[in-house]
Amino acid sequence: MARPLESVPNFSEGRNRGTIDALAESLGSPARLLDVHADEDHNRSVFTLVGAEEELQESLLAGIACARELIDLRRHEGAHPRVGAADVVPIVPLVPDELERACACARVVAERVGGELGLPVFLYGELARGRGPAFFRSGGLEELRGRVESGELSPDFGPDRLEERSGAVLVGARRPLIAFNVNIRGSLEAAREAARAVRERDGGYPGVRALGLELPRAGLVQVSMNVEDYEAAALHEIVARIEREAEARGAEVVGSELVGLMPAGAAVAAAGAMLRIDGFDASRVLELRLLE
Numbered sequence: 001m002a003r004p005l006e007s008v009p010n011f012s013e014g015r016n017r018g019t020i021d022a023l024a025e026s027l028g029s030p031a032r033l034l035d036v037h038a039d040e041d042h043n044r045s046v047f048t049l050v051g052a053e054e055e056l057q058e059s060l061l062a063g064i065a066c067a068r069e070l071i072d073l074r075r076h077e078g079a080h081p082r083v084g085a086a087d088v089v090p091i092v093p094l095v096p097d098e099l100e101r102a103c104a105c106a107r108v109v110a111e112r113v114g115g116e117l118g119l120p121v122f123l124y125g126e127l128a129r130g131r132g133p134a135f136f137r138s139g140g141l142e143e144l145r146g147r148v149e150s151g152e153l154s155p156d157f158g159p160d161r162l163e164e165r166s167g168a169v170l171v172g173a174r175r176p177l178i179a180f181n182v183n184i185r186g187s188l189e190a191a192r193e194a195a196r197a198v199r200e201r202d203g204g205y206p207g208v209r210a211l212g213l214e215l216p217r218a219g220l221v222q223v224s225m226n227v228e229d230y231e232a233a234a235l236h237e238i239v240a241r242i243e244r245e246a247e248a249r250g251a252e253v254v255g256s257e258l259v260g261l262m263p264a265g266a267a268v269a270a271a272g273a274m275l276r277i278d279g280f281d282a283s284r285v286l287e288l289r290l291l292e
Contacts, residue, residue, distance in 0.1 A: 004050040005102055006092040006176075007031070007060060008260055011067050012082045014043045019070045023047065026066040031059035037259045041215040042224075043078025044087075046179065048260045053105045060089060060109050065117055068166045073141060079213040080224070081137040083144050084167035088133050089113075090125065091173045102173040103127060110171040114157025120148075121157040125172030128156075133170055134209070141167045177207075178227040178266055179259035180235060182242050183220045186251020188212060191221035194245035198223070198238050205233035205241075220254065230266040236273050264288055 009027070013019045020038050024047065027033055031051035038045040049059060064086040071085035091106040093099050103126050114121045124131045136144055136153075145162045147153045154160060155168065162168050184191050192212030196202045199210035207228035215222050223242055227233055243253045265282050272280030282288045 002052060003094055003098065004032075004052060005056055005098070005105055006048065006050050006094060007056050007090065008046060008048050008092060008179075009060060009063060009089045010087045011045050011047070011063075011071065012043065012073060012076055012078070012085050012087050013067075013071050014038045014045050014078065015040050020045050022070060023063055023066050027059045027063040029059065030055040033059075035261055039080075039259075041078065041217045041222075042080035042213075043076060044080045044082070046260050053101075053108070056091065056105060057109055057112065061112055061116065064089070064113055064119070064169060068117060068119065072165050073167050074164050079215065079222075081134075081140065081211075082167075083137050083141045084119075084169050085165070086119075086169050087167075088124075088170040089172075092176055093173075094176070096175060099126060099173065099175065106171055106173040110157050110169075113169050113171065114155065114159075117158075119158050119166060120155035120160070120162055120168045122153070122168055122170050123156045123172060124170050125174040127172050132209075136168070136170055144168065175228070176263050178230055178235065178262045180225050180227055180238075180256065180262075181259065182223045182225070182239060182256045183215070183218070183254050184222065184242075184246050184251050185220055185254050186246060186249065188214050188221050190246055190249040190251035191223055193249060194242045195223045195225075197245045198225070198241050205238060208233050208238065221251075227266075230263065230269065234269055234273060235266060236270045 031049040033049045035048040067086040091102040093102040110121045195210035195212040198204040199208050209226040211224045213222045213224050268282050
């Protein structure tokens with residue numbers, strides 16, 4: 001039996017429970033919905049589902065169609081950058097050697113979203129090397145629309161016009177990553193400086209993408225991260241660095257949150273380090289050994 005693939009679609013709604021529930025219902029069959037993470041300050045929801053290629057494709061098409069119907073970006077505001085109602089739709093292999101299988105599945109999703117739903121689709125990640133979501137989100141939907149109208153960019157599938165209501169859909173394939181946030185009581189500048197200290201492009205940890213964001217509803221600020229290689233950038237080390245950076249600016253780390261699910265190996269690595277167990281890895285965890 002073939003191993004399932006994972007998808008972690010992000011939708012631009014984190015406050016309206018009716019819309020979030022409708023998205024969950026549309027995504028939950030025939031694929032299996034494992035997790036829903038909704039954030040009011042980000043005004044964004046992240047869904048985790050697994051299934052065979054055809055199951056993921058059908059569930060994702062239904063979820064994106066639901067978002068097109070229920071989410072209006074003209075009335076949307078939130079801390080997280082976005083360019084679409086169904087903003088980003090990655091297909092993720094559970095093991096590295098099935099990345100091409102994930103790519104093939106993502107290409108079918110992209111083509112169907114453009115053709116059947118009539119939404120402009122941009123490819124990213126392994127389907128468009130060197131282009132991640134930030135490449136398209138810089139400046140928001142208005143700037144992306146301008147780049148399309150000027151001829152700088154053209155959607156890979158679907159119409160060449162980006163509507164204000166639904167925007168674009170970013171579809172890609174990528175390796176597993178950990179979406180992880182650290183919440184801070186302090187200034188936005190403290191969060192931005194801590195993000196700068198840990199993200200790769202500013203000399204921080206390999207594969208770490210980080211932003212400093214304000215969470216007005218929670219009364220906090222946040223370092224919002226994607227950790228693309230947990231073996232090269234251990235979560236406990238990242239948190240410790242953020243704590244030091246925050247304390248140096250009179251701020252305090254008050255907690256962290258996981259967005260969606262994470263590979264067991266990342267939790268194992270953190271546990272081994274914190275407990276100071278020499279040679280502790282996934283092979284020493286009973287349940288993981290039973291799954292081999």
